[in-house]
Amino acid sequence: MAILEVEHIFKRFGDTEVLKGITFSLEQGQALAIIGSSGSGKTTLLRCLNFLEKPDAGIIRVGGNVLLDTSDPTTQQEAQIRKKRLHFGLVFQSFNLFPQYTVLKNITLASELLAKEQADRKAGAGKAALQQIEAEAYTLLEQMGLTEKARSYPHQLSGGQQQRVAIARALALHPSILCFDEPTSALDPELTGEVLRVIRSLAAKKTTMVIVTHEMAFARDVADHVIFMDDGVIVEAGRPEDVISNPREERTRQFLQRFSKEAAGGQGGWDGGDF
Amino acid sequence: MNDFSVIIGRLLESFWLNCELFFLTLLFALPLGLVISFGSMSRFKPLAAFTKTLVWIVRGTPLMLQVIIIFFAPGLLGWGTPWGTGADGRFAAALVAFVINYACYFSEIYRSGIQGIPRGQTEAGQVLGMTRTQIFFRITLMQVIKRILPPMANEIITLVKDTSLARIISNKEIIMMAQEYTAKGLIWPLFSTAVFFLAFVGILTLLFNWLEKKLDYFKA
Numbered sequence: 001m002a003i004l005e006v007e008h009i010f011k012r013f014g015d016t017e018v019l020k021g022i023t024f025s026l027e028q029g030q031a032l033a034i035i036g037s038s039g040s041g042k043t044t045l046l047r048c049l050n051f052l053e054k055p056d057a058g059i060i061r062v063g064g065n066v067l068l069d070t071s072d073p074t075t076q077q078e079a080q081i082r083k084k085r086l087h088f089g090l091v092f093q094s095f096n097l098f099p100q101y102t103v104l105k106n107i108t109l110a111s112e113l114l115a116k117e118q119a120d121r122k123a124g125a126g127k128a129a130l131q132q133i134e135a136e137a138y139t140l141l142e143q144m145g146l147t148e149k150a151r152s153y154p155h156q157l158s159g160g161q162q163q164r165v166a167i168a169r170a171l172a173l174h175p176s177i178l179c180f181d182e183p184t185s186a187l188d189p190e191l192t193g194e195v196l197r198v199i200r201s202l203a204a205k206k207t208t209m210v211i212v213t214h215e216m217a218f219a220r221d222v223a224d225h226v227i228f229m230d231d232g233v234i235v236e237a238g239r240p241e242d243v244i245s246n247p248r249e250e251r252t253r254q255f256l257q258r259f260s261k262e263a264a265g266g267q268g269g270w271d272g273g274d275f
Numbered sequence: 276m277n278d279f280s281v282i283i284g285r286l287l288e289s290f291w292l293n294c295e296l297f298f299l300t301l302l303f304a305l306p307l308g309l310v311i312s313f314g315s316m317s318r319f320k321p322l323a324a325f326t327k328t329l330v331w332i333v334r335g336t337p338l339m340l341q342v343i344i345i346f347f348a349p350g351l352l353g354w355g356t357p358w359g360t361g362a363d364g365r366f367a368a369a370l371v372a373f374v375i376n377y378a379c380y381f382s383e384i385y386r387s388g389i390q391g392i393p394r395g396q397t398e399a400g401q402v403l404g405m406t407r408t409q410i411f412f413r414i415t416l417m418q419v420i421k422r423i424l425p426p427m428a429n430e431i432i433t434l435v436k437d438t439s440l441a442r443i444i445s446n447k448e449i450i451m452m453a454q455e456y457t458a459k460g461l462i463w464p465l466f467s468t469a470v471f472f473l474a475f476v477g478i479l480t481l482l483f484n485w486l487e488k489k490l491d492y493f494k495a
Contacts, residue, residue: 096399100493113413114404
């Protein structure tokens with residue numbers, strides 16, 4: 001059964017229609033890569049999934065439950081939206097770590113706040129819960145290869161390290177679906193490898209993921225499905241070996257050609273990329 | 276020599292009024308400024324417009340004039356004498372004028388601080404399921420404090436010296452006191468008031484430097 005079902009999402013900002021009826025679904029344990037040029041609506045789609053933008057129309061279902069149906073006002077109450085966000089994790093392009101907290105606290109903060117709210121209701125819990133949250137955070141840091149950075153502050157880390165902390169922070173809340181918004185675009189080329197390696201290991205563990213990316217070679221290797229978006233619509237969707245290596249649509253071909261040219265002129269990207 | 280210590284003692288006594296005005300203005304203007312800054316950032320347009328007009332008027336006119344208006348206007352408008360007749364009334368009127376004036380300046384500093392925090396910080400809190408209140412107190416506030424500390428220090432140091440404006444409605448602060456000696460032909464007491472202000476501002480500067488160092492552990 002599909003864990004994520006998205007139907008007919010529309011979104012406009014002023015006069016610009018950014019999403020023009022996006023429909024797709026994703027199976028549990030699979031990784032979906034969304035590719036396309038900037039301005040194609042990829043990031044807006046991801047932000048709609050995380051309730052950072054409200055679609056003008058459309059339905060979002062997770063595990064069969066309707067999270068958002070724009071024709072049903074009961075699914076749009078502010079108080080519930082907060083809980084619904086927890087189905088999704090989001091890793092931002094610019095990390096957005098909290099600068100005043102240590103790496104460890106960045107990862108545990110949200111879980112601690114949730115645990116305290118629940119403890120207030122039930123009374124009890126408390127210390128044991130907090131210890132467990134910290135233990136889990138250390139496990140995540142170990143996975144990210146950052147155990148020795150637990151007490152560091154974000155500004156003391158490299159971009160790649162910061163992004164790995166951001167991934168741990170998102171994972172700490174056990175989201176059903178983990179979203180990445182161009183996770184390596186803000187990184188120096190030599191730092192993208194360490195982040196892509198982490199995402200790759202998550203794919204190997206069958207983490208359900210939606211990844212907006214410009215790293216074509218990475219998308220082809222890691223994703224189970226690829227969606228190519230252009231001008232607010234899904235132009236082509238399918239297995240990566242089809243969409244990326246043998247695109248059917250002219251628009252996809254043009255994008256990939258333009259992309260491989262740019263990549264050949266610049267660093268890394270299409271055929272390069274060591275990860 | 277006896278004269279010297281008597282005069283210094285009386286200057287010190289009158290400087291107490293400057294100190295009182297300083298601390299009470301801070302006590303009320305710091306929180307009021309936050310309220311005003313929320314008003315000017317409100318999505319309810321009429322409230323934002325009203326607040327911005329108020330800030331424009333208060334920042335656009337001399338504090339000395341505001342003190343005079345606050346003290347005399349109620350009587351001239353036939354609203355009676357809310358300030359009473361004694362020294363306490365004159366002090367209260369000056370305090371009200373100072374609080375309104377400084378709250379408006381503080382509100383602009385708060386606003387720039389709050390709006391300067393990248394939107395991604397709030398969004399990161401949102402996707403982690405935090406409430407608006409949690410996001411403000413756990414994420415935004417500390418970063419705002421760090422950002423606004425230098426401009427706040429500036430404004431607060433200005434306040435120290437502005438307290439001498441209270442004399443315009445005969446609050447007997449240190450410079451007014453010193454001028455009584457000038458009238459008697461003794462000039463050094465007036466010049467010596469500078470030392471009081473310098474000492475006070477010196478202590479404040481040390482305090483703000485210490486606070487800035489305290490917040491040096493992170494970058495925002």
